[in-house]
Amino acid sequence: MASNGKRRVRDTDLYRSVFHPGDRFRRSEVYKSVVRHPPPDTPRGRAMTSFHNLFLHIYPVKVPREVVGWRATLRLGFISSVLFLILFISGTYLMFFYRPVVPQAYLDMHDLHADVAFGQFIRNIHRWSAHLMVLVVFLHMMRVFYSGAYRAPRQFNWVVGVGLLLLTLLLSFTGYLLPWDQLAFWAITVGTNIAGYVPLLGDNARQVLLGGPEVGGDALLRFYVLHIYVLPSLVVLLLSVHIWRVRKDGFAVADREDEAALDRSETSPREEVEDDARA
Amino acid sequence: MFRTEAVGAEWFDQNVPCTQACPVLTNAGQYVSQIAAGDDELAYLTARLPNPFPSICGRVCAAPCELACRRGVIDEPIAIRALKRFVCEREGVESPEAGRRWREALLDQPSRDQRIAVIGSGPAGLACAHDLAAYGYRPVVFEAQDRPGGMMVLGIPTYRLRREVLQAEIRAILGLGVEIRTETALGRDFTLSSLREDGFAATFIATGALRSRELQIPGVELDGVLRAVEFLINANSGYRVDLGDRVVVVGGGNVALDVARTALREIAAGRTQPGSSAGAQEGAEAAAKVTLDVARTAIRMGAKEVICVALEARNEMPAHEDEIAEAEVEGVRILHRRGPKGIVGKTHVEGLETIEVSSVFDADGRFNPTFTEGTESILPCDSVILAIGQAPDLSWLDPQDGVEVGPRGTIAVQQDSLATSAPGIYAGGDVAFGPRNLIDAIGDGRRAAASIHQALADVIPGKKRFRRMLPMVTVPRPVLAYDAVPRVAIPSVSSERRIGVPEIELGYADDQARLEAARCLQCFHNISLDVDLCILCGGCVDICPERCISIVPAEDIEDIEGATAGGPESLLILQEDRCIRCALCIERCPSDALSMTGWNEDSTMIDNAVPA
Numbered sequence: 001m002a003s004n005g006k007r008r009v010r011d012t013d014l015y016r017s018v019f020h021p022g023d024r025f026r027r028s029e030v031y032k033s034v035v036r037h038p039p040p041d042t043p044r045g046r047a048m049t050s051f052h053n054l055f056l057h058i059y060p061v062k063v064p065r066e067v068v069g070w071r072a073t074l075r076l077g078f079i080s081s082v083l084f085l086i087l088f089i090s091g092t093y094l095m096f097f098y099r100p101v102v103p104q105a106y107l108d109m110h111d112l113h114a115d116v117a118f119g120q121f122i123r124n125i126h127r128w129s130a131h132l133m134v135l136v137v138f139l140h141m142m143r144v145f146y147s148g149a150y151r152a153p154r155q156f157n158w159v160v161g162v163g164l165l166l167l168t169l170l171l172s173f174t175g176y177l178l179p180w181d182q183l184a185f186w187a188i189t190v191g192t193n194i195a196g197y198v199p200l201l202g203d204n205a206r207q208v209l210l211g212g213p214e215v216g217g218d219a220l221l222r223f224y225v226l227h228i229y230v231l232p233s234l235v236v237l238l239l240s241v242h243i244w245r246v247r248k249d250g251f252a253v254a255d256r257e258d259e260a261a262l263d264r265s266e267t268s269p270r271e272e273v274e275d276d277a278r279a
Numbered sequence: 280m281f282r283t284e285a286v287g288a289e290w291f292d293q294n295v296p297c298t299q300a301c302p303v304l305t306n307a308g309q310y311v312s313q314i315a316a317g318d319d320e321l322a323y324l325t326a327r328l329p330n331p332f333p334s335i336c337g338r339v340c341a342a343p344c345e346l347a348c349r350r351g352v353i354d355e356p357i358a359i360r361a362l363k364r365f366v367c368e369r370e371g372v373e374s375p376e377a378g379r380r381w382r383e384a385l386l387d388q389p390s391r392d393q394r395i396a397v398i399g400s401g402p403a404g405l406a407c408a409h410d411l412a413a414y415g416y417r418p419v420v421f422e423a424q425d426r427p428g429g430m431m432v433l434g435i436p437t438y439r440l441r442r443e444v445l446q447a448e449i450r451a452i453l454g455l456g457v458e459i460r461t462e463t464a465l466g467r468d469f470t471l472s473s474l475r476e477d478g479f480a481a482t483f484i485a486t487g488a489l490r491s492r493e494l495q496i497p498g499v500e501l502d503g504v505l506r507a508v509e510f511l512i513n514a515n516s517g518y519r520v521d522l523g524d525r526v527v528v529v530g531g532g533n534v535a536l537d538v539a540r541t542a543l544r545e546i547a548a549g550r551t552q553p554g555s556s557a558g559a560q561e562g563a564e565a566a567a568k569v570t571l572d573v574a575r576t577a578i579r580m581g582a583k584e585v586i587c588v589a590l591e592a593r594n595e596m597p598a599h600e601d602e603i604a605e606a607e608v609e610g611v612r613i614l615h616r617r618g619p620k621g622i623v624g625k626t627h628v629e630g631l632e633t634i635e636v637s638s639v640f641d642a643d644g645r646f647n648p649t650f651t652e653g654t655e656s657i658l659p660c661d662s663v664i665l666a667i668g669q670a671p672d673l674s675w676l677d678p679q680d681g682v683e684v685g686p687r688g689t690i691a692v693q694q695d696s697l698a699t700s701a702p703g704i705y706a707g708g709d710v711a712f713g714p715r716n717l718i719d720a721i722g723d724g725r726r727a728a729a730s731i732h733q734a735l736a737d738v739i740p741g742k743k744r745f746r747r748m749l750p751m752v753t754v755p756r757p758v759l760a761y762d763a764v765p766r767v768a769i770p771s772v773s774s775e776r777r778i779g780v781p782e783i784e785l786g787y788a789d790d791q792a793r794l795e796a797a798r799c800l801q802c803f804h805n806i807s808l809d810v811d812l813c814i815l816c817g818g819c820v821d822i823c824p825e826r827c828i829s830i831v832p833a834e835d836i837e838d839i840e841g842a843t844a845g846g847p848e849s850l851l852i853l854q855e856d857r858c859i860r861c862a863l864c865i866e867r868c869p870s871d872a873l874s875m876t877g878w879n880e881d882s883t884m885i886d887n888a889v890p891a
Contacts, residue, residue: 007768038760043824044861045763051822051863060821 058243067251076140077246083133084235087171090126091228098178100224102217105180130172137168149252157245160238167235174227177220188223189215281836281852291878294855295802297359300347302722303329307344307359308803314362315757315796320380323370326363327381331409332402332721334371334448335431337364338440338784341564341599341716349856350800355766357799361784365792372447386455388415393480393735396421398465401429402717403485403708405452406724407731412455414732419479420457423464427453429487430709431717433512434569436576438783466675471682471704481703481731484682484690485724488669488709494529498622499665507573507666514576523661524583527631529619530570530666565714567598570666574611577664586658587613590636590648605783608774614658618650622663630659671710680704689713696730697723705730754804754862754875758797762859767795801860803878808851812872815849819864819873827854828864 009015016023025031037048050061066072097116098108112119141161144150150158177188192215196206211218284290293299297307306325313322326333340360348356368374393416397408400422408418426432427449432442453459463469465486474482491506493499503523507530513520570587577585587606589596592615596603607613617633624630635654641647670688681701685691690706692699697707707723709715732738758764770785787795819828829852836850865873 038763042760042763044859044863045760045824047822047824047861047863051867061824062821062826 058247060247064251072251074139074143076136076143080133080136080140081239083129083136084239086129087126087133088232090122090129093122094126095228100178100221102180102220105178105220109179109181130175134168134172137165141165147252154245154249154252157242157249160242160245164235164238164242167231167238171227171231171235174223174231177215177223178227180220185215188219281831283836291805294805295878296347296349297344297802300343302343302719303725305329305344306803308799308801310366311357311359311362311796311799312755312801314366315793315799316755317793319366319369322366324381324384326366327371328384330721331406331452332448332717333363334367334373334444335440336360336718336721337367338444338782339435340718341568343716343718349802350798352856353762353859358766358769358795361769361787362792362796365787368786372451373444382455385413388413391415391417391736393417394419394478395731396474396479396482397485398482399429399485399487399708399710400427400459401485401487401708401720402431403720403724403727404429404483405449406721407483407485407707407728408457409452409455410725410728411731412452412457414728414736416732416735418457420459421463421465421469422459422461425462427459427461433515434508434572436511436515436572438575438579438781439572441782470675470677471680471701472677475703480735481705483724483727483731484699484704484706484710485708485720486671486710488671488689488714490670490672491665492668492670494619494665494667496619496621498624498628501622501624501628502626503624503628503662504622505662505664507569507664508669510573510664511569511576514580520580522577522580522582525660526577526582526585526662526664527658527660528570528574528577528585528587528664528666529631530566530587530589530668564597565716566666566668567596568602569714571598571602571606571611573664573666575606575609578609578611585611586660587611588617588619588631588633588658589613589615590618590639592616595639618648620655623657628660628663630657631663632657669709669714682706687713697727698730754801754860756797758794761797762861764794764798766798767791802855804860805876805878806853806858806864807874807876809872809874810847812870813851814870814872816869818867818869819851822863822867824861824863825857825859827857828852
């Protein structure tokens with residue numbers, strides 16, 4: 001029969017080597033030892049892909065339809081994480097060309113613009129992503145607040161989120177000093193002076209931050225270490241807890257699902273696929 | 280709302296649909312999985328012990344198991360029949376390995392003196408003789424024709440079933456100590472009472488249904504009008520039948536039934552349950568198969584044009600879609616929704632007058648065709664073959680025998696024991712139920728043997744259980760993406776080379792069979808929950824790709840014990856018919872509450888396969 005003939009042609013090595021060049025790679029032992037799930041073209045394949053992949057298993061295997069819609073979360077948490085990733089990568093690049101020493105810090109920042117490949121570009125990416133991250137994290141908190149998603153059982157995750165907001169602000173603050181120009185110098189002077197007004201702890205806090213009575217080489221080094229090591233590590237830690245709690249507590253949108261939505265989720269994934277195909 | 284149902288051995292049996300669909304309860308899933316695992320010897324044993332004709336069933340069985348197969352819900356059912364053929368070609372009677380282990384497993388009963396008469400050597404008769412020999416009796420088979428096999432040799436065309444396979448299968452059964460007397464006809468050479476006088480302890484009648492039904496239309500007496508069974512018997516016996524160039528075959532399946540008790544929609548969806556309606560469905564299926572066999576044989580006999588006239592539309596025909604397609608590939612034309620009104624011609628057939636069918640079934644789904652007047656037309660042809668069903672020939676019956684006849688002209692039997700109204704006389708197969716599938720006839724033979732054994736050896740009746748739960752570490756899955764693999768097409772001879780007698784269907788090659796077998800969902804594996812360990816985390820609900828696990832509050836369950844006071848607050852529900860046994864829930868379960876168990880056969884499979 002005709003379909004048999006077609007299938008025979010499609011099964012030949014020649015046909016597959018032209019139209020499915022990835023076949024050979026996917027049949028290799030190396031691929032099979034790394035990727036242990038079948039291709040995600042059946043419900044089971046999709047479940048295993050999600051279950052057996054470190055990055056994908058951040059999400060549950062199944063989520064309510066409403067959760068993956070735009071309006072549920074506006075993707076603000078996800079955008080914040082992506083911005084953090086961008087900052088991590090671009091910051092790593094900048095570290096190769098920057099010394100946290102007076103006066104080299106300022107000169108390195110200048111050299112970055114003139115002598116380093118993509119230097120200015122990467123620095124601007126880093127800078128704008130940082131500004132955006134503060135904004136997006138704030139919007140994310142607003143979304144959670146106004147949709148009531150902070151309520152039980154998610155109260156602990158709200159606290160973790162507040163911690164992440166503080167860390168974001170601290171990262172922004174510590175990063176501000178690193179160019180070692182006038183703007184940086186006076187901004188940190190003002191900022192740390194404000195810290196000095198905190199009752200009881202104020203003077204000590206200011207002393208610990210600056211490593212001396214005023215903004216100088218010690219302060220630059222401390223801010224640098226906080227900015228590139230201590231604070232990002234804390235963000236990674238808290239972010240992991242944060243995402244893990246999202247999975248544990250379930251999606252807030254799911255709480256609001258009405259009976260009809262629950263009924264829909266009872267349909268098998270196959271039927272949904274067929275529904276989509278018909279639509 | 281959910282209802283509760285006790286989960287016991289019976290439930291676990293019911294939960295394997297392929298096995299339940301088989302009249303002899305062949306554990307199809309089990310041998311398919313054994314093929315997938317590469318253990319052909321064990322697979323053959325699993326297939327052979329409940330069925331004396333695995334090599335034949337592997338080629339021509341109607342495969343009710345495939346209709347029931349849950350894989351059919353996902354894409355297409357497992358090609359169970361083709362896999363049976365595959366394993367029989369390696370381990371069965373047609374292979375050089377030909378049966379050592381199955382004989383050892385079968386013949387473990389003490390030998391008994393009683394002789395038992397089996398009349399008819401078709402599938403029912405030989406299956407009965409086979410089981411009687413296995414129980415230790417001395418069965419004697421009487422056959423009117425010159426060779427054993429009944430409809431297997433007379434009715435099944437050679438292009439479906441090679442005669443060497445059939446002969447080897449029969450030889451193996453005769454080798455168990457079954458005596459056969461050919462050319463000895465009931466009513467001519469002996470009678471039921473003479474058997475009793477000769478000292479036979481019991482008699483099983485399986486003489487089949489070889490008399491063609493008559494169609495009440497003008498012109499049936501003309502030359503060139505043939506009956507399907509006579510035509511097939513002549514063709515399969517090697518006699519030349521002069522058909523002319525243009526042949527019309529009348530029949531589509533349902534026409535062979537007095538009343539179609541099952542809506543065809545139900546059959547198509549595979550939703551028919553074993554029970555009273557099954558007989559009608561089998562009969563229709565068997566008749567449809569005969570129609571197509573006749574048409575295809577006519578082509579092989581040299582007819583230039585073969586047209587099938589069927590009352591049903593294509594999707595209403597009770598034949599497998601594959602078989603209709605196969606016939607069409609070979610050049611058979613099917614004229615749907617036309618009914619025969621009369622045969623025209625002077626002394627020899629010149630044409631068939633047909634009329635349009637306006638409906639086949641009435642509002643209740645009963646077979647009750649209506650025709651549109653004024654739509655008559657004549658189909659010119661040289662011969663007409665009537666495939667409108669068969670009935671048993673009971674002319675040998677003596678009122679003094681005390682054997683009652685049922686309303687459909689068949690011998691009346693008790694459904695469970697197959698005993699007739701006369702003591703010590705049993706009947707099964709077509710003679711008791713009208714035309715039915717091969718595997719149903721085999722089931723009848725086995726059932727009758729079990730009843731005879733029960734009566735003679737005074738075995739205490741009662742359900743014996745031969746399966747037990749075995750804990751498993753994991754479900755063996757030889758193919759990682761077993762759920763994505765499409766049904767492997769069964770290789771067949773290309774249409775232009777289908778001339779004469781060679782078998783059309785070729786068996787699977789080794790790698791094809793292993794791949795196809797690996798598609799089995801393995802419904803005999805069950806997920807068990809240890810309620811004391813479950814922490815209700817919902818991980819299994821999340822991971823299940825088929826969404827068959829759900830956790831529901833106890834209020835949603837009817838009649839659960841202690842739902843109100845101190846009983847369970849939530850219940851974990853698993854929808855068995857959607858479960859694909861991927862075992863991801865077990866992998867996911869953090870508290871080890873879920874585990875996999877196998878509902879497996881014990882070594883004494885033979886008794887288990889006898890329907891109780």
